[in-house]
Amino acid sequence: MVGLAVRYIYHFSDSILIQSEGFRTFVERWTGNKERIRFYPNTFEEMPVEVLTEFKESSIANDVARGFSVVFAGNIGTAQSCETIIEAASLLQSIPEIKFYLIGGGSMAESIGKNIAACKLENVVMTGRVPAEDMPPIYASASVLLLTLRDEPALLSTIPSKLQSYLAAGKPIISSTTGESAKIVNNASAGITCPAGDAAALAKAVIKLYELPVGERVRFGENGRKYYETYYHLQTRVTELVAHFKDVSGVFGEYQRKKGRAW
Incomplete structure (x- = not known):
């Protein structure tokens, strides 16, 4: 039906x-x-400059700015495979400078929190939900932005909206996904991709970025920002959509005239 x-x-x-x-x-x-x-x-709509300049000092952003920070932001649910992040973090405990930040909430947040406590992980911080207006300084302070999804066929075509915000932030991205999201990160040359649900591969990706010269990490971020401006910027998308509607309505009008049903 x-x-x-x-x-x-x-x-x-x-x-x-x-x-x-x-x-x-x-x-x-x-x-x-x-x-x-x-x-x-x-698309992703950035906040106006006048709003960004009014940001107060953020304790989370200050913490994220210390050491090498891997920031995951958004929903902590079943589809996000946050358990993969925890497993990767457990593999990287020997490098104290690397710390993971899970910013957000969701159906799996409590379970993930218990897992962190059970594993006695000191390199993972859960902040809970954070207002959207507080995110720009956190992104700006991050060393890497992390995108994860479960390895499921239904998620192959999924492009989480956070990917656009990550690209706009101009920071290197690790995409622990399989499918369209990974293709975008690769096409943009905005970071590193690894298979979804593979904690060992994620840990290796983190180490790879950690060991890269700062200039190369900056270049990943710049590439992502350019890709965002080209394909996802709000004004770009609106302009294209208006042009598309004009094109479609023109074709439709011509079709109606040929059928003798123009109005």
Whole structure:
């Protein structure tokens, strides 16, 4: 029944926008028409400069600025595979300068917290939920921004919205994911990717960035920022969407005129 509804909606749509290229094959299968499908990713709206200048000193940001900090921000749920982060952290206890920060909350937060305590990990800090306006200075203080997802087929096409905010922050990224998110990080040359759910590979990725010269880490961040400005900046996306609507409406109007049903 759901399939029939989807096919009906797609059939009578003049344009179908997909948030991830990973959805293209699925949508094509239901529409049978490649021409109507267009990639239109989510964006990330940065805070105005006047708001950023009003930030008060953040104790979390100050802590993150010390040593080599690996920051994970956002939902701590089943899909995020935060247990992989904990396992990787346990493998890196011998390097006290490296510390992981889990910023956010979610259905798995309590379980992850208990796991950290049980393993007696001193290199993992959970801050709980943090207001969005407090995140820019935290990102700015981070050495690396971390993106993780579970290794599941349903998540291959998923592009978490935090990826856009990470790219905008201009910091190197570690993507412990399999699928579209990893492709974006690689295409942007914005950091390092490793297989989803592989704690040992994640630990190696952290060490690799830790041992890189600062200039190379900065270059990863700059590449990510440029990629964000090219593909995800709000004004860029709005301009493209308006142009697309004009194009679609023009084609539709011509079709109606040919059918003698123009209004």
